[in-house]
Amino acid sequence: MTEHAHSHGHSHSHAHGVSPDADRRWLRAALILLTAYMAVEVVIGVVAQSLALISDAAHMLTDAVSIVLALIAMRLAARPARGGFTYGLKRAEILSAQANGITLLLLSVWLAYEAVERLISPPKVTGGLVLITALAGIVVNLICTWLLSKANRSSLNVEGAYQHILTDLFGFVATAVAGLVVLTTGFERADAIASLVVVALMLRAGTGLVRESGRIFMEAAPAGIDPDALGDHLAAADEVVEVHDLHIWLITSGQPALSAHILVAPGGDCHKVRRSLQELLSGEYGITHATLQVDHVGEQGAPDELLTLSPRPGPGPEQRAGHCEDAHGPVHRPGPHRH
Structure with a gap:
């Protein structure tokens, strides 16, 4: 995130509208909010026997991890180049983005397996509790999405954390719909179907992050430059x-x-x-x-x-x-x- 001027027979500078300190502030605010809500959601998910809520909470955990990784990577990337690391530790951000992508993919596999099991034999789900919790989750995620949109999203690392939270937002919408369906029709499988929607979103975001970070590790040319x-x-x-x-x-x-x-x-x-x-x-x-x-x-x-x-x-x-x-x-x- 921090970018230094280099000199190769010429000088240049990188301009960004957002300073790394401001980035860290926005990310920390989102992290505190997410962690507090996630703890509440896990408890309610277990009480209501809702996999959709538990999968949202699990995804929120990866949101929180992605922000922690982003904060650590920013600190590392800000260190000046020295010793054997002639570029400094700037690529710590890409490691962080790749870790985010891999956690999304692994989690999506586990949740898909659980959701299919629940489609086959659905447990009793407390629809009203699911609906209220999911609606609160939508509000929390909207605030977190806004907080992260204020940070510098040209960083694949911050973009990774942003994608996590955006995916979660859509997941909560699916869970709220599932809660409403269970509440009004008694169709228990709606909860597992909502989980599969979250899984599809996680797969999409995870694949994108792994592919983009992989391109950087393989020293590929930036996208858009032939x-x-x-x-x-x-x-x-x-x-x-x-x-x-x-x-x-x-x-x-x-x-x-x-x-x-x-x-x-x-x-x-x-x-x-x-x-x-x-x-x-x-x-x-x-x-x-x-x-x-x-x-x-x-x-x-x-x-x-x-x-x-x-x-x-x-x-x-x-x-x-x-x-x-x-x-x-x-x-x-x-x-x-x-x-």
Whole structure:
């Protein structure tokens, strides 16, 4: 959540409307409210024999855990980079988001099993108690949703906690409907059906969080950025002959980083090219943390043949000889034959 300016031959800063301290305050308020209500709900769920209420309470427990993880991760992420952790502990937030997603998935499996058992042989459910408790839960969740919406949701971590509570809100609506149905018609299975609705919501939110955090751990490019198109865009810049070894990843949510090797035509102004490319990355792609190695063709083993050979897909070994032999990914060159 805390974001520091980095210097890579250029300076940049990250602006957020919400400070980490404010984030922590909103999260702590939601945590206190959730924990207090959850304790009450577990007792009522047991008394009323309502799985829908118990499943909501179990989900509320994951809400509370997700907020605790978010608070711990924020504190870790705020620590300055030192020692072997050159990015600091910013990715603690993504670990937290992944833990949130996994707990949602595990809990949904257990609740699905319980709900199916109750569909087969429904117990006696006190509908009125379920309805009143669920309606109170809706109010509590609306307040918590509002509290978390005030925090900085560009963090996958805070977004994870927000998704937990939003899922819970829909779950309480389903439980309130189930309580009403049991109360008015005596249809006991409505409680188990409401539990399955909560399970479906948990699966959806959990899968999304695990997928997003997994992408960051696998160093995938940020969603919405096509590395090939970006490479072609860089290669089309003035005086650029080739772009290769292009890597785009996320340090943590909202902090994209990029590195690339740029070859410039002989006589071209390396510094000017680097500045213009960094302005392009910052302005059009929101990438302000970019490390560009810029060389002239013919320098440091860069092959002169690049100027005489027409670009073609899958450059042969004679084009790559002595130059970045272990380069990763496609090579981007200006002209119609982009790849």
